Amino acid sequence: MGLRDEIREQPAAARRLIDEGREPIARIAAALREPPFDTIVIAARGTSDHAAVYAQYVFGVRHRVIVGLAAPSIGSVYGVEPRFAHSVVIGISQSGESPDVVGVIAAARGQGVPTIAITNSAGSPLARAAEHSIDLRAGPERAVAATKTYTAELLAVALLSASLSGDDAGLAAIDRLPDAIAAALETEADTERLASTRAGMAGCVVLGRGFEYATAREWALKLKELARLLADPYSAADFQHGPLALLEPGFPVFALAPSGASAPDLIALLGRLRDQFGVDLVVVSDRDDALALGAGLRLPPSIPDWLMPVVSIVPAQLFAYHLARARGQDPDSPRHIRKVTLTR
């Protein structure tokens, strides 16, 4: 069992979480509805922090709730416990072991606010510290780079959102995601081909906006971890405030541009980057006009934009895997890093 197997396990892992997790998550949502909360605070590190970024947009756009990403070091380094006031506090961690994330949840629970652990380890310190716990049921993840636990974390957030608002159409759309992930796996031959001709890259920029900003961050991390490529993720808006200076002909720009409210502006920006700067575009999208802008990786159609990050990361994972191999790196054991990182 290596990284590629775990990437390919994602439809089954998603199916399991949806089938077995929907009811427990609905019970947590019911418990949260009374009394109502004002804000959501999320503590997470690394890949799980990108699931937190996804949650920021999901709860912001769908529930109009302000989501703060906790800076765990405020507790662990400065010894200060935030006043959580009328917040719900969520900790996300594959292993459930990072002491700084556990510390945020323990402090919040001590203040009597609702706490939720999202973790792949049901007996972990994080799960035990929280009032509520969502078990990701992804099965053991042995590769150092997280893949199936990332999509499971996103799915847990999506299920919680749909349950909170009694969104039956959303739940039905979630139920179709395992098939969509399977369809996205069929980009593998394309990812291998695109990666093989780009093995010599010195660096790249990864662009996404709105819901897909999380995907941009996670794709960039996978490129760094696996392919040892300096990859800089940006929201398409922040990118125009400065880093545009990096561009030159042939500079690699990877973009997530699926259908949705953020698509028109992003596609217009990508067109400008190609025409004015001659960048080398790789575009992940379900839209023909976006795919036609450069080398395309096609996503399955008809996925609501708020759920697409569960699917759009899959070609990105495969691309990073094949780029690692094309660059002579072993994607199953990235240099210098371990599966569980205990930071404080």
Add this chain to the structure above:
Amino acid sequence: MGLRDEIREQPAAARRLIDEGREPIARIAAALREPPFDTIVIAARGTSDHAAVYAQYVFGVRHRVIVGLAAPSIGSVYGVEPRFAHSVVIGISQSGESPDVVGVIAAARGQGVPTIAITNSAGSPLARAAEHSIDLRAGPERAVAATKTYTAELLAVALLSASLSGDDAGLAAIDRLPDAIAAALETEADTERLASTRAGMAGCVVLGRGFEYATAREWALKLKELARLLADPYSAADFQHGPLALLEPGFPVFALAPSGASAPDLIALLGRLRDQFGVDLVVVSDRDDALALGAGLRLPPSIPDWLMPVVSIVPAQLFAYHLARARGQDPDSPRHIRKVTLTR
């Protein structure tokens, strides 16, 4: 008047903001104290977003308040207005013109929650949209890359924090910052020397933690804007969750490691990076043990850690300026970017 002049104007700009802005900021703080607020939400882009990161730590550590960084696209792209509930909402923008940031403030004001503009343009749309406005008084900033308005934004946050808690010792320490910035300008010859021998770099990582995470983000942006160097900023904790894989002998790692609660762990990490991976370290610090780890840029002593980011960015700005020149770039007119970027 070019970028270097504006960098060197910072002691005078800071002096002006402290002398003329302290009273108006104290009045805003007094207005915020009743009724009390639960959370702070900040909207900002680009360099100003790094001032928002600084504010996240300042209000978190010193006031125990959860600070959420608004995702402006939730309003501008998805058309959704967050419920600001018991928040104070702050917009930070040098020009005060970015429509997405103005939109967040206008929505918050419409909901009747306190709003504050922090801007260098007292008549700007942002200043007019907010209930309260802090004028940075930095004078016209003509270079595309923001420098003196960044330190002014940090100072405004620091003054607001000290006023909120009636922290006279903090105000006295703030009063000494213009001299400390002047002392930091004296690193210029060192920054020029260190930059000249590193002109060929293909990329780098910039590390900071806690209060200095904002400085790491801003240093990396300046390296991208001015020197066209792919620079990846990380909190020292997140860095260990993955990007460690990038390291190899001679890989450039720039670090902010001044005195304070975050120093011991960070200095230990930097020692490991040097000994195990043979990275090329450039360290900005007031501590001898940190400076001895690699090429050092010395900060003035006795600055409280929460105020050091106003000072520690100065050698970083100078380094980016001289690296740009060493790489044949014109730091006064970075390619492709304009002073005012209007994103929605």
